[in-house]
Amino acid sequence: MATATPSRLVPAAALTAALALAGCGGAARPRSAASPFAWLRPAAAPSSWNVGRLPSGAASFAYPPGWHSIRTDPGTFSAALTGPGHRIRGYLNETPQSGDETLANWGTFRVAHNREEGDRQVVRESTAAGVRFRSGVGSCVTDRYATTTGAHYREIACIVRGARGTTVIVAAAPPSDWSRLAPQLRRSVASFA
Amino acid sequence: MIVRLVVACALTLGSLAPLSGAVASASPGHATAHAAKHHKKRHHHKRHHGIPQHNGGDHDADNNGGPSDGDGNT
Numbered sequence: 001m002a003t004a005t006p007s008r009l010v011p012a013a014a015l016t017a018a019l020a021l022a023g024c025g026g027a028a029r030p031r032s033a034a035s036p037f038a039w040l041r042p043a044a045a046p047s048s049w050n051v052g053r054l055p056s057g058a059a060s061f062a063y064p065p066g067w068h069s070i071r072t073d074p075g076t077f078s079a080a081l082t083g084p085g086h087r088i089r090g091y092l093n094e095t096p097q098s099g100d101e102t103l104a105n106w107g108t109f110r111v112a113h114n115r116e117e118g119d120r121q122v123v124r125e126s127t128a129a130g131v132r133f134r135s136g137v138g139s140c141v142t143d144r145y146a147t148t149t150g151a152h153y154r155e156i157a158c159i160v161r162g163a164r165g166t167t168v169i170v171a172a173a174p175p176s177d178w179s180r181l182a183p184q185l186r187r188s189v190a191s192f193a
Numbered sequence: 194m195i196v197r198l199v200v201a202c203a204l205t206l207g208s209l210a211p212l213s214g215a216v217a218s219a220s221p222g223h224a225t226a227h228a229a230k231h232h233k234k235r236h237h238h239k240r241h242h243g244i245p246q247h248n249g250g251d252h253d254a255d256n257n258g259g260p261s262d263g264d265g266n267t
Contacts, residue, residue, distance in 0.1 A: 073264060091260040099265025114261050149258025157263065168263030 036126035036142065042134040045191040052077040054094055058164040059135070062191040063092050064184045081181070088151075090173045090181045092188050097159070097166040103129065106139035106159045119145040125154075134193035136162035144175060154178050156189055167192075 045062030052069060053060040054077055063079040067090065072078035081090035101109045107127035114122045122145040129139045138160035146152050155172035169192050171185035 073262060076262065076264070078262065088259050093260075093262040095263030095265075097265065101265040109265070113265060117261060119261060145261070147258045147260070151258055153260045155260065157261075168265070170261065170263045172260035 035128055035131075037128045037131050037140050039186055040131060040133075040140070040190055042132055042192075043190055044134075044193075045187055049191075050079075052079050052092070052094065054096065054167065056096065056165075058096065059094055059160070059162065059167040059169075060193055061092060061094055061169060061188050063188055067092070089177050090185065091153070091171070092185070093168075093170040094192070095168045095170075097168065101159055101168065103137075103139045103159055103161055103166075106157075107141055110141045110157050111143050114143070114145050118148045120148075121146045121152075131158065133158075133160045133162070134191070135164070136160050156185060158189065158192075160192060162193075 045064075049062040049064055050067070051060050051062050055075055060077075064081075067079045067081045070078050070080045070082075070088075072093065073095065076093060076095040078091070078093040080088045080092070083089045099113075101113070107124070107129070111122050111124045123143060125142040125144065127139070127141045131138050131140050138158045140156065140158040142154070142156050144152065144154040152175055153172045154175050155170055157168065157170045159166060159168050169189060171189050173181040173185060
């Protein structure tokens with residue numbers, strides 16, 4: 001059996017690393033070019049938008065005119081754009097960290113949690129860490145699912161660690177309305193502070 | 194040679210992965226979600242700030258077939 005000498009191993013290792021970086025999926029690409037959340041530029045929303053705050057005051061986001069606050073879990077805030085029959089067409093929610101979710105596990109936690117709550121056909125589309133918000137840094141996921149009643153939604157879900165606590169923000173809409181509502185949903189997420 | 198190259202790439206990328214900083218990825222997520230479930234079940238004692246689910250008294254949208262909220266409790 002042939003044995004590699006140290007003088008041969010060094011160039012081989014360098015070549016392997018170079019090949020990996022250049023031709024094995026672009027691991028060295030700048031984050032901005034690859035991030036599915038490049039659209040998220042933290043900024044205050046227009047003054048005409050309403051602001052929804054957690055009862056604790058620890059976090060807030062802006063939501064567009066025409067949307068309204070809806071019944072939600074204690075300690076949280078939700079706003080929605082509703083259609084005929086009170087059907088939810090657009091949905092925004094902020095909730096204080098309440099379980100085992102963390103910035104580190106968010107990419108897997110969120111979709112697993114949706115399944116555990118009874119959602120079906122849960123498909124994660126993208127995930128990212130190190131996402132900047134107005135009040136801190138977070139991890140984000142986009143996914144889609146069908147609820148227990150068969151309604152289909154696509155969502156942006158982020159967990160953000162700020163100076164006043166760690167909070168989850170969710171923005172969702174049916175896939176059929178996504179292209180129309182996504183700019184508003186994204187603006188709301190970008191306003192989160 | 195091709196096989197060796199692929200293996201080398203996989204091994205090298207695997208060794209480089211822990212060194213990367215903020216990352217972004219896109220994947221189906223089924224395999225990793227399974228791992229998260231196990232993680233969660235091992236740490237029931239860490240839960241706090243309980244928020245009722247499955248129409249647990251508040252009748253909010255999340256508990257009636259609406260979009261999922263940000264609650265991390267089951």
